[in-house]
Amino acid sequence: MQIHLKSLLTLSLSLTMGLSVISMAHANDETMWDSQRQxxxxxxxxxxxxxxxxxxxxxxxxxxxxGNFEGARELFEPLCQKYPDVLVLQLKLAETYLGEANPEQxxxxxxxxxxxxxxxxxRAVEDTQIYFQTRVLLAKSWMIQNEPEKGLSVLKESKYxxxxxxxxxxxxxxxxxxxxxxxxxxxxETQAELNFAxxxxxxxxxxxxxxxxxxxxxxxxxxxxxLAAFRSYxxxxxxxxxHEAHRLNLKSQAYLALYLESHERxxxxxxxxxxxxxxxxxxxxxxxxxxxxxxDNAKARELYDQMLLNKDIAYLLEPVxxxxxxxxxxxxxxxxxxxxxxxxxx
Numbered sequence: 001m002q003i004h005l006k007s008l009l010t011l012s013l014s015l016t017m018g019l020s021v022i023s024m025a026h027a028n029d030e031t032m033w034d035s036q037r038q039x040x041x042x043x044x045x046x047x048x049x050x051x052x053x054x055x056x057x058x059x060x061x062x063x064x065x066x067g068n069f070e071g072a073r074e075l076f077e078p079l080c081q082k083y084p085d086v087l088v089l090q091l092k093l094a095e096t097y098l099g100e101a102n103p104e105q106x107x108x109x110x111x112x113x114x115x116x117x118x119x120x121x122x123r124a125v126e127d128t129q130i131y132f133q134t135r136v137l138l139a140k141s142w143m144i145q146n147e148p149e150k151g152l153s154v155l156k157e158s159k160y161x162x163x164x165x166x167x168x169x170x171x172x173x174x175x176x177x178x179x180x181x182x183x184x185x186x187x188x189e190t191q192a193e194l195n196f197a198x199x200x201x202x203x204x205x206x207x208x209x210x211x212x213x214x215x216x217x218x219x220x221x222x223x224x225x226x227l228a229a230f231r232s233y234x235x236x237x238x239x240x241x242x243h244e245a246h247r248l249n250l251k252s253q254a255y256l257a258l259y260l261e262s263h264e265r266x267x268x269x270x271x272x273x274x275x276x277x278x279x280x281x282x283x284x285x286x287x288x289x290x291x292x293x294x295x296d297n298a299k300a301r302e303l304y305d306q307m308l309l310n311k312d313i314a315y316l317l318e319p320v321x322x323x324x325x326x327x328x329x330x331x332x333x334x335x336x337x338x339x340x341x342x343x344x345x346x
Contacts, residue, residue, distance in 0.1 A: 057089070070100060073096035114138075149184075175197045195211070230261070266320065273321075
């Protein structure tokens with residue numbers, strides 16, 4: 001009979017699992033992840049364990065929390081042998097293997113654990129949480145081996161009911177992805193994952209501090225990407241990238257110059273195209289407004305689709321150029337957006 005915890009131990013946000021062995025592009029700030037607070041472990045007594053074994057479990061937990069992975073392993077191993085169906089014990093043993101930089105043995109154990117977990121459609125909350133922890137530890141095992149892409153693929157292939165996961169679980173998932181992207185020097189992706197984590201976690205202030213610490217690298221990534229777009233004459237793409245670089249580093253004259261130049265070029269390009277199609281553009285918007293007023297949403301959508309066939313008009317309808325259109329035109333398009341959204345929900 002499989003035994004579960006009502007609440008499972010959340011995994012640490014720190015990189016003590018061996019990430020220091022990874023050769024990180026632009027990783028001149030190894031202390032970034034060291035600044036993260038260890039998440040509080042929370043659990044209820046393990047049903048079915050003898051009192052002496054519960055005492056051993058608590059001692060093993062404390063030993064693991066101190067970073068003594070060898071000592072924790074020596075305590076968890078006999079417990080796992082005695083209670084092979086208590087999967088949370090197996091997970092803790094796998095965690096000690098990772099702490100000892102033994103990812104191959106951890107992977108073997110994690111695969112055995114996963115084989116015992118119920119199929120996705122039959123899982124209870126506890127099963128989903130165990131599966132989640134198994135996948136995260138498996139992903140970490142690849143990170144230790146300097147294989148962040150494989151670690152990310154493990155998480156992408158994971159199948160679990162998100163409704164059964166807590167905010168802490170979601171936070172941990174996004175923080176882990178951020179670590180993987182950071183190890184690859186993918187700073188924009190790192191920022192996106194940390195912003196997601198900040199929405200879920202009570203440690204939002206701490207993650208905000210981490211984002212601030214990473215701001216120079218993230219800003220440079222936005223600047224380089226924006227500069228490439230600018231040189232390709234894609235000013236609608238360059239402007240938001242340059243704006244974000246400038247927002248993250250207000251002192252950089254290069255970032256400011258790119259932002260201002262992108263804005264000016266985009267205004268010129270938008271005006272040129274607007275003047276070219278002003279009459280048909282205005283007429284189409286007028287017809288759309290009339291259609292919306294009589295609640296003929298299908299006709300409004302048809303007119304909008306026709307507008308997209310003209311490449312200059314389609315350009316004006318893109319988010320960034322659209323923000324430079326006259327206000328009354330933006331209002332009509334916003335009303336159309338709302339009608340299409342409501343239609344998709346109905």
